[in-house]
Every structure is written in structure tokens, then in C-alpha cells.
Amino acid sequence: MPMTKIEAFDSVWDAVADTSGQAASLRARAEPMRQIAAVIEGNDWTPSAAAMHCGVAQPRSDDLLRGRVSRFCLNALVNSATAMGRRVHMELQAA
Template sequence: MSNQRFASVWDAIEDTPEEAENMKLRSVLMTALKNHITRTEMSQAQAAKLLGVTQPRVSDLMRGKINLFALDALVNMATAAGLHIEMRVLEAA
């Protein structure tokens, strides 16, 4: 077994660097949405109405089912929730 080290769990489990970066962004957005819903004490039904999705979709979000969410869908949901998204692009190390 190798003692290889990774900067992120996504770097370790995804097949390509592109997939890993996509998963990193998706996980950040999902965490922000989950925290917003929890912090504002919204019910899943209220969150669904705000985000423009169904309650089962919010349940999937709250359970961390990342494979069910595309990056653009998460951006739309975060914007609907009133969250501001900033992105930085850096040269690879």
C-alpha cells in the first residue's frame, strides 16, 4: 500500500483532476446550502419553495447526496437562497 498524500479527499478518489475540482466545488456549495437551511431553521418544505425545487430534492441535499447535483443546479439553488458566490482561479502549484 502506498503512502501517497492528497490535498483533498476528492483528489484521492476521483479519476481525473477535472472531476476532483468539480466535486470540490459541488461539496462547498452543498455545505453552504445545508448550513444556510439549518441556520435559518427552515423546514425542508420552506427550503424547497425558496430554492425552486421539490422537498425530496432538499432531502437529498441535506443528506449529502452529491452525485445527484450538478454544479450549475447548486449555483442556481445558492443564488435563490440569497447566497453570494465568489470564485478564484489560481495557477496549479
């Protein structure tokens, strides 16, 4: 039986992305999504209340809570965080 090569990745984003740029974009979107979802869950908002507080339609807030990173751009996440009364901070780090 032939041996298969096992690849190791630094993160799940590196494993699912085709390029390092795509992985960085996924990583950058995943963090605000996680934080927005934590606020929603911490406030025990219903799905419709979550959508209202995020300034989006309920299917969009459902996508956010399900972690569908590929369906969001940073701009949409910043807009949702701002609608919730949050401020977004980003920083660049050496690779």
C-alpha cells in the same frame, strides 16, 4: 503476509475521483452545497421550507443536505443559492 501500499491524497476528492478534473469538479460543487446547507440549518427550515426557499423539490433539498455532491451540477447549485437570495462568487487559484 504481503505489505500493502498506502496511498496518500491531498483531499478526499482526490481519493474518490478518477481524474484531477473530476476531483476539481467535486470540490467546486461541495463548497456551495456546504454553504447552502449552513443557511438552511441556520434558519431552522423544515425540509419542505428548505425545498421552497431553494426552488427545488424536497427530494433534491434532502440530497443537498445529505451532501450528495454527485447529484448536483454547479448550475443547479447556483440556481438554488439565487433562489435563497444569495450571490455566488467563484475564483480561480493557481494549483
